[in-house]
Amino acid sequence: MKSRGINGRRLRLECAARRGRTARTIAVLGVVGLGLLAGTAESSAARLHRAQLALSHVRRTRRPSPTFARSGGAAARAPLGARLRGAGSTPNDLLRSAIPANALAAGLGGSAQITGTVTAAATSAPIKGIAVCAYQLFGSGEVCAQTNAGGQYALTELPAEEYVVEFFVPLGSSLNYVPQSYGEATGGELQAVVLPEATAASGIDAAMLAGGALTGTVKNGEAKPIAGIEVCAFDVEGFYASCAITNAGGEYQVADLGSGQYAVEFWSPFESGLNYITQFYKGAGSFGEAQLVPVSAPGTTAGINATLKTGGQITGTVTSAASKGSLEGIVVCAYGEESEYERCALSGSSGQYAVVGLQSGHYGVQFAATSSGPLNYAPQYYNGKALPREAELVGVLAGGTKSGVDAAMLPGGQIGGRVRAWGSGASLEGIVACALPSGPEQLFGCSSGSLPDGFYAIVSLAAGKYKVAFLSRGEYALQFYKEASTFAGAQELTLAAGGVLEGINAELKLSVPRALTSPRISGSAVEGSTLSVVHAAWTNHPTSYLDQWGRCDSTGSNCFTIATGASYALQPADGNHTIRVRESASNLGGSGAFAYSTATAVVAPATSTEGSARGTPSGTTPVSPPPIQGVLASGAALPSVAQLKALLAHLLAPAGRGARIGALLKRGSYSASFRALTAGRLTISWFVVPRGAHLAAAKPILVAAGRVSPAAAGPASIKVRLTSKGRRLLAHAHRLKITVKGTLAASGQSTISAKRAVTLKR
Numbered sequence: 001m002k003s004r005g006i007n008g009r010r011l012r013l014e015c016a017a018r019r020g021r022t023a024r025t026i027a028v029l030g031v032v033g034l035g036l037l038a039g040t041a042e043s044s045a046a047r048l049h050r051a052q053l054a055l056s057h058v059r060r061t062r063r064p065s066p067t068f069a070r071s072g073g074a075a076a077r078a079p080l081g082a083r084l085r086g087a088g089s090t091p092n093d094l095l096r097s098a099i100p101a102n103a104l105a106a107g108l109g110g111s112a113q114i115t116g117t118v119t120a121a122a123t124s125a126p127i128k129g130i131a132v133c134a135y136q137l138f139g140s141g142e143v144c145a146q147t148n149a150g151g152q153y154a155l156t157e158l159p160a161e162e163y164v165v166e167f168f169v170p171l172g173s174s175l176n177y178v179p180q181s182y183g184e185a186t187g188g189e190l191q192a193v194v195l196p197e198a199t200a201a202s203g204i205d206a207a208m209l210a211g212g213a214l215t216g217t218v219k220n221g222e223a224k225p226i227a228g229i230e231v232c233a234f235d236v237e238g239f240y241a242s243c244a245i246t247n248a249g250g251e252y253q254v255a256d257l258g259s260g261q262y263a264v265e266f267w268s269p270f271e272s273g274l275n276y277i278t279q280f281y282k283g284a285g286s287f288g289e290a291q292l293v294p295v296s297a298p299g300t301t302a303g304i305n306a307t308l309k310t311g312g313q314i315t316g317t318v319t320s321a322a323s324k325g326s327l328e329g330i331v332v333c334a335y336g337e338e339s340e341y342e343r344c345a346l347s348g349s350s351g352q353y354a355v356v357g358l359q360s361g362h363y364g365v366q367f368a369a370t371s372s373g374p375l376n377y378a379p380q381y382y383n384g385k386a387l388p389r390e391a392e393l394v395g396v397l398a399g400g401t402k403s404g405v406d407a408a409m410l411p412g413g414q415i416g417g418r419v420r421a422w423g424s425g426a427s428l429e430g431i432v433a434c435a436l437p438s439g440p441e442q443l444f445g446c447s448s449g450s451l452p453d454g455f456y457a458i459v460s461l462a463a464g465k466y467k468v469a470f471l472s473r474g475e476y477a478l479q480f481y482k483e484a485s486t487f488a489g490a491q492e493l494t495l496a497a498g499g500v501l502e503g504i505n506a507e508l509k510l511s512v513p514r515a516l517t518s519p520r521i522s523g524s525a526v527e528g529s530t531l532s533v534v535h536a537a538w539t540n541h542p543t544s545y546l547d548q549w550g551r552c553d554s555t556g557s558n559c560f561t562i563a564t565g566a567s568y569a570l571q572p573a574d575g576n577h578t579i580r581v582r583e584s585a586s587n588l589g590g591s592g593a594f595a596y597s598t599a600t601a602v603v604a605p606a607t608s609t610e611g612s613a614r615g616t617p618s619g620t621t622p623v624s625p626p627p628i629q630g631v632l633a634s635g636a637a638l639p640s641v642a643q644l645k646a647l648l649a650h651l652l653a654p655a656g657r658g659a660r661i662g663a664l665l666k667r668g669s670y671s672a673s674f675r676a677l678t679a680g681r682l683t684i685s686w687f688v689v690p691r692g693a694h695l696a697a698a699k700p701i702l703v704a705a706g707r708v709s710p711a712a713a714g715p716a717s718i719k720v721r722l723t724s725k726g727r728r729l730l731a732h733a734h735r736l737k738i739t740v741k742g743t744l745a746a747s748g749q750s751t752i753s754a755k756r757a758v759t760l761k762r
Helices: 006-018 041-055 093-098 641-651 661-667 724-731
Strands: 025-030 035-040 104-106 112-120 131-136 142-146 152-158 161-168 193-195 206-208 212-219 230-235 240-245 251-257 260-267 293-295 312-320 330-336 342-346 352-358 361-369 394-396 407-409 413-421 432-437 455-461 464-471 493-495 506-508 520-522 530-534 544-552 559-564 567-569 578-587 669-676 680-688 701-708 714-722 735-746 751-761
Touching: 112 131, 112 161, 112 193, 131 152, 142 152, 152 161, 212 230, 212 260, 212 293, 230 251, 240 251, 251 260, 312 330, 312 361, 312 394, 330 352, 330 407, 342 352, 352 361, 361 407, 361 455, 413 432, 413 464, 413 493, 432 455, 455 464, 464 506, 520 578, 530 578, 641 669, 641 680, 641 735, 641 751, 661 669, 661 724, 661 751, 669 701, 680 714, 701 724, 714 724
Parallel strands: 104 152, 112 206, 312 407, 413 506
Antiparallel strands: 025 035, 112 152, 131 142, 131 161, 161 193, 212 251, 230 240, 230 260, 260 293, 312 352, 330 342, 330 361, 361 394, 413 455, 432 464, 464 493, 520 530, 530 567, 544 559, 544 578, 669 714, 680 701, 680 735, 701 714, 735 751
């Protein structure tokens, strides 16, 4: 059967995430569907935004192996959702059992919809019971449904946004198909579905490939079958693929697998109470040592058996230091100091717990109240220590028991306040407030979402210094206390042991509009005619628009603003030029980035020029063609070598949203506009260099390359296009470290070269 061991995995991941292992680590656990957000203090705002995006973005949000729960192994390369969500093949996995078994699902309060049909690739027959989920690219909203007997589905009431649509087999189903996202098929690429307000995206179909399977039997050291063991398959990069639970005979079938090689893991879920040491096929102790198992879909690879060894255990009792009474629901985690192995448990009604399945070794033991639970106790480490480096280690032998590892919990600190909408003052419900530690080895804490009256409370905090972040599902901009947009700019709060900080309020601004499409120009490109702008489709409900008209050369470049407004009457001065418009939309949160139209045809002369006015309005500013990633300032007429080097170095640093992995895959390239200081030739190449190798000596992998030859000083742009190998690398990467090499051959000067290391991120 397919795995349902969700709560235990969520418990383990919450435990691992909440433990602050370094001074620079921030882990943020959002509840009510937000999930885990992780980042660093240096890039908190950007990382938190990327985490929100990752939770709804990509099909390969997989459960990490326990071996990598706290390591720099395969799970560290997985998307953030993979390190959080638990079992299953989708970001919605913790809620997968609740996916409605009907073909129509109402969504998130918008007016758009997505419809389509799911069929079998081999027979073109419709498939009933396939789960279909739409995830917002720039938010955390998601809507799911199941296909009907005709293979049809409808996701309705969706806000304007870009969506990734995923098709997969839900838990409990006997179907066996390989999960896929819209646009993926043999040789296909994932495509985002752009959904303006009040529109319907139809034909969002999928042809499902029949899945392969792994089968086998799991036994103990006495050759007796074990029921309740979870068996999971991971691809060669460590991404989760599928899981199953053994039956009473110890047998399992892991289905929904594509063709490839897999590492197979056998572990006892926390909630099962089984005491067996996690292992990989064939008897390996880690993912890296596992013997890979081939699968050729739709075939089945049989005989992938395992014999599990009995684990050690740590037991004890958790009580309240004040009342001496037992505490139920405290999370207890044992984490290895010699390895990355970790196991967790919950204390029962008598306060007793048992962490089982441990390898021989020494463990630190952490006690913490769950971030979304009703308890308010400060986290601690055995024996009554506040920080992990102070913890008294507990020695355990496989098959043995270390008892008496008790904890007396002290009251936790609290931070609370109220969240309102900026401008209107309306109370905001469902906003997650997170206390991010600025001190070493502290744990974070998050509220469970603000109440209808806007009030929130973050509990179970240790004494220390915190900065508070406020996160929504995307409709409001990320904000830190006090009215800061970055972690660095946030006001630091000092919380005493068991103390309470009240009045930590926030007024959140709406997220600014973001263009889903480009504006268009209607009308004839003839002198005397009037052109009108057709607004772009925008997110976040714009209340006003700014449209600027630009007169450009015959190629649509070198544009200068000539007018603003919704329409423009072509003048004689526009003859032999093209016209473009750039548009920005605004709401109470501010103005969004400009979106650019394509250029008109070259403006033709009118049959009569009476009444035409020539000339360009004074005081105009240039309108540069998109995408602009940072316009470089113009230099002197005869630029120095230092100036040229500075410009080249600037161009070697991909920046902005266009440099994110998702945007690169979507567009197939990265573009940057700049002002050339002189005529010449600019070449930029992106490489992945093998470890220990150098560009000059090794055979690095070319990820992307671009070249431009400005004929003179002035506006220019370069497009760095992905190679096929580059696409494959980025498609499976959450972060990719590349070497960017640039060469600038300026007219009349020596060639200048430079290179730098850059990390591309989701």
